[in-house]
Amino acid sequence: MKVVLRLALFVALPILEIYLIVQVGQAIGAVPTILLLIAGSGLGMWVIKHEGRRAWLALNDTVTSGELPGRELTDAATVLIGGVLLMVPGFLTDFAGVFCVLPFTRPLARGLLALLVSRRVVRYAAVRYSPSTRDGVHQIYRDHPSDQG
Numbered sequence: 336m337k338v339v340l341r342l343a344l345f346v347a348l349p350i351l352e353i354y355l356i357v358q359v360g361q362a363i364g365a366v367p368t369i370l371l372l373i374a375g376s377g378l379g380m381w382v383i384k385h386e387g388r389r390a391w392l393a394l395n396d397t398v399t400s401g402e403l404p405g406r407e408l409t410d411a412a413t414v415l416i417g418g419v420l421l422m423v424p425g426f427l428t429d430f431a432g433v434f435c436v437l438p439f440t441r442p443l444a445r446g447l448l449a450l451l452v453s454r455r456v457v458r459y460a461a462v463r464y465s466p467s468t469r470d471g472v473h474q475i476y477r478d479h480p481s482d483q484g
Contacts, residue, residue, distance in 0.1 A: 352425035359426065375429040379421025382436045386414045409445045417444070 360368040390411040397404040417435025420428045435444040 348427070352427055355426045356424075371426075372424045375426075375432075376422050376424060379418045379423075379432060382421060382432075383415065383418030386436055387411070387418065390414045406445070409448055410441065413441055413444045413448055416448070417441075 356368060356372070359371070390407065394404050394407040394411055397407045413435050417432040420432030420435065423432075434440050
């Protein structure tokens, strides 16, 4: 089921992007549409350079002070994701990229990223580690060689 959903998104997102580009092109013309797409990519490069540097300096300052850089790491990841989304041609990806990099929407994007990562970690841990014990020994891996007897 997950593979089907991912495949559907993999196919649907470019189709939706092309549809939006065509609609915008019909509304404002081909040249302005192309210029908007180029401007979005240029903005993405600038954001990765400018905001990425700022996020890196904040991360470095936090590590130097001896604190755990949780927020700074997610900020850096969010800025990187947003910059890459801005560089990909398309209006939907540009919208998502701007959502990730603007200082007043970045906390929402950071929270969404933290939620997605924590769900994945919990799912991975549930599959990879077994709470059962056998002969008083905790079984860490389900595919442990001693389980195949």
